[in-house]
Amino acid sequence: MPAIKIGILTSSDRAAAQVYEDISGKEIIRTMNEFLVSEWIPVYRVVPDEQDLLEKTLIELSDTENCCLIVTTGGTGPALRDVTPEATEAVCEKMLPGFGELMRQVSLQYVPTAILSRQTAGIRKKSLIINLPGKPSAIRQCLDAVFPAVPYCIDLIEGPYLKCNEEVVKVFRPKKK
Amino acid sequence: MPAIKIGILTSSDRAAAQVYEDISGKEIIRTMNEFLVSEWIPVYRVVPDEQDLLEKTLIELSDTENCCLIVTTGGTGPALRDVTPEATEAVCEKMLPGFGELMRQVSLQYVPTAILSRQTAGIRKKSLIINLPGKPSAIRQCLDAVFPAVPYCIDLIEGPYLKCNEEVVKVFRPKKK
């Protein structure tokens, strides 16, 4: 059985220029290690906030690396250089608006500026792509909210079976009809 | 006065091939009979999960059959053959994102995988088109949530006046200014 690969893509001019450390990408890896019982390999990329680079990297993580799940961090705000949702939409065949709705709703419990986030999710081929916020604490809040639906989504797009630590995240898979 | 026609469109490869019975379409008819006091005629179609067939059928139910309301069931998930939202968006002039938002929110009270649903709604000419889930129990939950707004929406697009059983569904029509 091939290894389960998860793409982690940080969109940040400053992290790409190594002006500061990418703690957001590391927070995602830490959370995935907590959530997943299945063995998995992170495929980790840091790129500046450029839509064409983001698109190229998402396509590589999906088509070449065969990541069943790709999570991005950063670039979802209203500023000029925030283009992660645009790159995501450009490479996806199907959008899943429920992810962004739920993540904004959860973040709204903490900060009223959650409505400024343009986070979304979608499917490219056999990859589920999810935009997470840039802030590490918000990353964990969003993953806690949406991850229960992630393994079943990956089943539906014919990806690998993700086994999770039920003490940490309550994954749900409806019974087949 | 011409009869009130409601289109019911089941998107399902297996129901179309008669591998199994379309209980979802029947659940919609049962619910409409409970909700509506006005006389109505169901215009019922079952098609496989093919976007062009779905579009053609939605157009027929709207333009030829003059259904004021068209409800679909099935094909709203993230799987490759789930294309009902795409077909809906392709034939509508206006989208109504509030329907999908509310239906996902209601379904989230039951299953965390509700965020995987891409259900939407929109207007084509004088028809309101609403995507419902495939699962019969979820169909009823969604109709209970959104139907209070449906008769007024049909008023606004110059359709027939729907009279409902107020014991079953609390329809709301704002006072004219």
Added chain:
Amino acid sequence: MPAIKIGILTSSDRAAAQVYEDISGKEIIRTMNEFLVSEWIPVYRVVPDEQDLLEKTLIELSDTENCCLIVTTGGTGPALRDVTPEATEAVCEKMLPGFGELMRQVSLQYVPTAILSRQTAGIRKKSLIINLPGKPSAIRQCLDAVFPAVPYCIDLIEGPYLKCNEEVVKVFRPKKK
């Protein structure tokens, strides 16, 4: 320092024809006066429900008048002549779906027909454009809900610093990292 300009755009056939007074636009001005401590100038326009006129006016308020914030009222429903969200989307570079989601959620506490509203928000150049409902009481409910995020959004698109009356509206600005 140049004055802070806020565009107020009423979309209404009847108000444009002076069949009735535009109380919605006045309600927005009244609310802004309550919210803002910074000096500001309203740039006020009333146009009929025509998409090209709405687009032209939004562009003028953004590009010529340099309004950092443009709020519209009216034209967000499902009726044929409701085209404000279409005009907004046509002139914006970035959409902010969280505004519409939150405004519909808030309005749902009052009326089930809130799901019929297609209100949205987006960014054009250095202007934040927000669609508000037509009804004065709903305008205030929506502004109360979304305004706490507005000054920070305007900071992010490099607009002027809005100072608000914290007794009336609890503005939130996250600390810089």
